[in-house]
Amino acid sequence: MTYVIVNGEFxxxxxAKIDIEDRGYQFGDGVYEVIRVYNGKMFTGTEHLERLIDSGKKIGMDIPYTVSEIKQQLESLIDKNRLNLGTLYLQVTRGIAPRNHAFPSNDVSPTFVAYSKEVGRPVENMKTGVKTILNADIRWLLCDIKSLNLLGNLMAKQKAVEAGCFEAIQHRDGVVTEGSLSNISIIKNGKVITHPADNLILNGITRQKVLEICRNNDIxxxxxxxTVDDLKSADEVFLSGTTVEITPIVEIEGEKVGNGSLGPITEHLQALFVKEIEKECGTIS
Ligand SMILES: Cc1ncc(COP(=O)(O)O)c(C=O)c1O
Structure with missing residues (x-):
């Protein structure tokens, strides 16, 4: 039996059932998180849950649990499902109410759902790298919110898949923002450069970890x-995210990045990232 959490119950x-008038189902009116689990332990769980609560605040929704309350529930879910290596998906919607664009009154409580999934590490992509396309970023201007509304991201990813690629590198007027499910960084003359954490990107927890690793290791x-030109002339390019970890980008629109394989600084960052995982979750292979 596989357990899920619905409003605090396993x-x-x-x-598990969702009401057809749940605002998440009807409007995408809610927020979500994906947390990695290694050795049965959450990696950067606190950071993800703080961002969840913050995303809720940004859409005027109070999530009715504290970080430690959600953590406890998720730890029980990991135990009950005997999850060793995988992900936790959690989402909070504004709740069930008759369909109306305006927010419902405060007595409508949010719907909280979480489930777990067994997923291996993306070892192959991390070694050989992935191909990408460029795509105009046509999404809304609050990309810092981890909203359930992902149509812009889905359409970008689909375009990449149809081109035989893994990810779409999005740009606004020639300035690179982020991928459809990841943040993008370039390396030029030994320096890691990534878009500032403003309203145009999701401030990835992995992105923040990479920047912390750089600060602590004199990178x-x-x-x-x-810009897209900076991207094309970079020595190395990589994407970062909870599910993709640190994955090198070896091709953009059919053109090789550097010599078309995993670069030395990206490889170094991958090794330092594993150390961070191991600090929180124990040895991984
Ligand atoms: C659009 C977008 N940017 C960046 C990321 C990376 O964020 P994180 O490192 O917190 O997983 C994600 C992850 O889902 C994403 O969907």
Whole structure:
């Protein structure tokens, strides 16, 4: 039996039901998180849950649990499902109410759902790298919110898949923002450069970890906007995210990045990132 959490209760996945007037289902009116689990332990769980509560605040929704309350629930879910290596998906919607664009009154409580999934590490992509396309970033201007509304991201990813690629590198007027499910960084003359954490990107927890690793290991880094031209002339390019970890980008629109394989600084960052995982979750292979 696989358990899921619905509003604080652990139930059998096959018994979980969503009301058709749940605002998450009807409007995408809610926020979500994806947390990595290694050795049965959450990695950067606190950071993800703080961002969840923050995303809720940004859409005027109070999540009715504290970080430690959600953590406890998720730890029980990991135990009950005997999850060793995988992900936790959690989402909070504004709740169930008759369909109306205006927010419902405060007595409507949010719907909280979480489930777990077994997923391996993306070892192959991390070694060989992935191909990408460029795509105009047509999303809204509050990309810092981890909103359930992902149509812009889905359409970008689909375009990449149809081109035989893994990710779409999005840009606004020639300035690179982020991927469809990841943040993008370039490396030029030994320096890691990534878009500033403003309203145009999701401030990835992995991105923040990479910047912390750079600060602690004397690797120059900068949160500065960079252009598609900078991207094309970079020595190395990588994407970062909870599920993709640190994955090198070896091709953009059919053109090789550097010599078309995993670069030395990206490889170094990958090794330092594993150390961070191991600090929180124990040895991984
Ligand atoms: C649009 C977008 N940017 C960046 C990221 C990376 O964020 P994180 O490192 O917190 O997983 C994600 C992850 O889902 C994403 O969807």
């Amino acid at each position: 139930i059998n996945r096959s018994e 120059p880094s900068s949160e500065t906007p960079f």
